[in-house]
Amino acid sequence: xRKAMTFKKRLLAVAAPLLIGGxxxxxxxxxxxxxxxxxxxxxxxxxxxxxxxxxxxxxNELFYPDHRPMRPDGVQVLGPDGAADKIQNASTGQYxxxxxxxxxxxxxxxxxxxxxxVMASWTENGEVKRFRGSAEDFAKQVPAGAADLKTIxxxxxxxxxxxxxxxxxxALAPTGKGLELVPVTNPTDVVAxxxxxxxxxxxxxxxxxxxxxxxxxxxxxxxTPGEIKVKTGADGAVKFTLPEAGMYWVxxxxxxxxxxxxxxxxxMxxxxxxxxxxAPGAAPQGxxxxxxxxxxxxxxxxxxxxxxx
Numbered sequence: 001x002r003k004a005m006t007f008k009k010r011l012l013a014v015a016a017p018l019l020i021g022g023x024x025x026x027x028x029x030x031x032x033x034x035x036x037x038x039x040x041x042x043x044x045x046x047x048x049x050x051x052x053x054x055x056x057x058x059x060n061e062l063f064y065p066d067h068r069p070m071r072p073d074g075v076q077v078l079g080p081d082g083a084a085d086k087i088q089n090a091s092t093g094q095y096x097x098x099x100x101x102x103x104x105x106x107x108x109x110x111x112x113x114x115x116x117x118v119m120a121s122w123t124e125n126g127e128v129k130r131f132r133g134s135a136e137d138f139a140k141q142v143p144a145g146a147a148d149l150k151t152i153x154x155x156x157x158x159x160x161x162x163x164x165x166x167x168x169x170x171a172l173a174p175t176g177k178g179l180e181l182v183p184v185t186n187p188t189d190v191v192a193x194x195x196x197x198x199x200x201x202x203x204x205x206x207x208x209x210x211x212x213x214x215x216x217x218x219x220x221x222x223x224t225p226g227e228i229k230v231k232t233g234a235d236g237a238v239k240f241t242l243p244e245a246g247m248y249w250v251x252x253x254x255x256x257x258x259x260x261x262x263x264x265x266x267x268m269x270x271x272x273x274x275x276x277x278x279a280p281g282a283a284p285q286g287x288x289x290x291x292x293x294x295x296x297x298x299x300x301x302x303x304x305x306x307x308x309x
Contacts, residue, residue, distance in 0.1 A: 033060070034058050034059065034060060034067055035058065035059060035060075035062060035249060035251075035301075036056075036057070036058045036070055036158050036301060037055075037056070037057065037058075037059070037062065037063065037070075037158070037160075037249055037301070037303050038054055038055075038056050038070070038075070038111055038112070038113075038158060038159065038160040038303055039054065039055045039056075039057075039063055039160070039247065039303055040052050040053070040054045040111070040160055040162050040303070041053045041054070041055075042162065043160075043161065043162050043163065043187075043188045043304070043305040043307075044162070044163050044164075044188055044305075044307070045103060045162070045163070045164050045165075046164065046165050047164075050102070050103040050164045051100050051101065051102050051103065052100065052101050052103065052162050053098060053099070053100050054087075054098065054099055054100070054101065054111060054160065055096050055097070055098055056069065056070035056071075056072060056075065056096060056097040056098070056099070057069055057070055057095060057096035057097070058070055059095075061219060061220065062215060062217050062219060062249050063217040063218075063247060063249075064220065065095035065096035066095060067095065068095065069092050069093060069094070069095060069096045069097040070096075070097055070113070070158075071092065071097060072087060072090040072091075072092065072097045072099050073090075074113045074115075075087050075090075075099065075111065075112070075113055076111075076112055076113065076114070077101055077109060077110070077111050077112075078109065078110040078112075078170075078171035079104075079105055079107070079109055079170075079171060080105050080106065080107025080108055080109065080164075080168045080170050080171055081105065081107070081170045081171075082170040082171055082173060085101070085104075085109065086101075087099040087100065087101055087111075088100045088101070088102060101162065103162065103164035105164070106164050106165035106166060106168075107163065107164065107165070107166070107167070107168030107170060107171070108161055108162070108163045108167050108168045108169070108170075108171055108172065108186060108187075108188060109161065109162045109163070109164070109171055110159060110160075110161055110171040110172060111159065111160050111161070111162065112157060112158060112159040112160070113157070113158045113159075114155075114156070114157045114158075114175075114177075114178070115154075115155070115156050116134070116135060116153075116154070116155045116177060116178060117132060117133060117134055117135070117153075117154045117155075118131070118132070118133065118134070118135055118138040118151055118152070118153055118154070119131070119132045119151065119152040119154065119291065120132075120138060120142055120149065120150065120151045120152075120291070121148070121149075121150050121288070121289075121290040121291040122142060122143070122146035122147060122148055122149040122150070122290075123146070123147045123148040123290075124143065124146065124147070127288070128287070128288040128289060128290050129142075129146075129288060130288045138151075148290060150258075150290060150291040150292075150293055150294055151291075151294055151295075152257070152258070152291060152294065152295045152296070152297060153295075153296050153297070154296075154297045154298070155177060155178025155179065155297075155298045155299075156178070156298070156299045156300075156301075157178060157179065157180060157299070157300050157301065158301045158302070159181070159300075159301070159302040159303075160302060160303040160304070161186075161187040161188050161302075161304065162188065163186070163188040163189075167186035167188055167189050168186075169183075169186070172186075172187075174201055174204060176201075176203060176204035177203065177204075178202070178203065178298045178300075179200060179201075179202050179207060179252060179253075179254055179298035179299060179300040180200065180201050180202075180300065181198055181199070181200060181250075181300060181302060182198075182199040182200070182201055182236075183198055183199070184196075184197035184198060184199055184237065185197050185198065187302065187304045188304075188305070189307075190242065190304055190305070190306050190307065191306065191307045191308075191309055192242050192243065192244050192245040192246075192306040192307065192308060192309055193241065193242075193243065193309055194241065194309065195239055195240070195241050196239070196240060196241070196242070197237055197238070197239050197240075198212070198237070198238055198240070199232075199235070199236045199237045199238070200212070200232055200236045200237075200238070200252060200300065201236055202254055202298060205236075206232075206234065206235050206236030206237075207232055207236045207252075207254060208232060208233065208234045208235070208236060209231055209232060209234075210231065210232040210236070210238075210252050210254065211229055211230075211231050211252065212229070212230050212231070212232065212238050212240075212250065212251070212252045213227060213228065213229050213250070213251045213252070214227075214228040214229075214230075214240065214242060214248045214249070214250055215227050215228070215248065215249045215251075216242075216244065216246055216247070216248050216249075217246055217247040217248070217249070218246060226243075228240070228242070242306040244306065245305075245306050245307060245308040245309075246305065246306060247303055247304070247305050247306075248303070248304055248305070248306060249301070249302075249303055250300075250301065250302040250303070250304060251299070251300065251301050251302075252299070252300045253297075253298070253299045253300075254296070254297070254298045254299075255295065255296070255297050255298075256295060256296045257293055257294050257295030257296060258291065258292035258293030258294060258295045
């Protein structure tokens with residue numbers, strides 16, 4: 001009986017990148033990277049009484065809950081007309097959360113989480129202060145005209161898409177904040193082995209020369225994880241062809257300026273600020289140290305399905 005191949009061995013089994021259709025396939029940078037995802041049971045449905053169940057988790061291996069759940073209280077839904085909808089029947093277990101969305105109208109729904117925050121350091125009475133929290137709390141808690149003020153603006157989005165009956169664009173309009181996907185091909189209309197196009201914008205402007213990564217699920221049954229990397233053009237658009245049907249994790253990140261947090265420092269929450277959505281600030285580790293400089297960090301993540309041809 002053949003011994004099961006571990007995830008680590010599967011990674012080591014790939015000695016060099018593959019090439020499929022002119023697109024480089026490479027290994028993930030870290031086998032133990034924690035990735036967040038919203039995984040719908042279906043991405044296309046039909047009928048008046050359509051519901052979809054979604055799993056939400058942060059895991060080491062894609063689409064297999066093995067680390068911790070993603071809290072459902074931050075999940076939002078936009079209906080086909082762009083109006084806010086809601087999740088229902090939410091529950092949280094040891095490794096994943098689940099919830100339902102009722103598709104009451106025909107068209108494409110966006111199910112997502114989004115956060116915008118600020119990290120800052122400044123000097124007050126000769127002492128370095130640190131803060132991490134929302135832009136609103138930053139305006140309240142960081143003194144106006146603070147000395148030696150340095151800020152890093154952070155934005156992240158995690159999305160998935162479900163269509164009832166036929167695709168629509170009402171839920172897909174960008175907000176102009178952070179890194180966002182503006183589909184040219186509807187995310188629920190991507191077909192394996194057929195070309196598709198996505199466009200990415202950063203604060204509403206084309207995100208040129210952006211590296212976009214596609215990773216298929218089901219890695220535990222493959223010796224090659226199959227990471228696909230492509231880059232956007234000057235208009236922020238990227239053309240890609242997914243080789244097989246199934247669910248894919250999509251990710252892109254933009255960093256500019258000094259986005260490092262610096263050594264040491266107290267809890268990232270700073271004076272009264274939270275440590276990001278759903279997470280407390282880190283434990284104090286000694287005197288605060290200033291940020292290296294100003295910067296921007298924006299990330300985008302989605303789960304899409306490549307349909308069978």
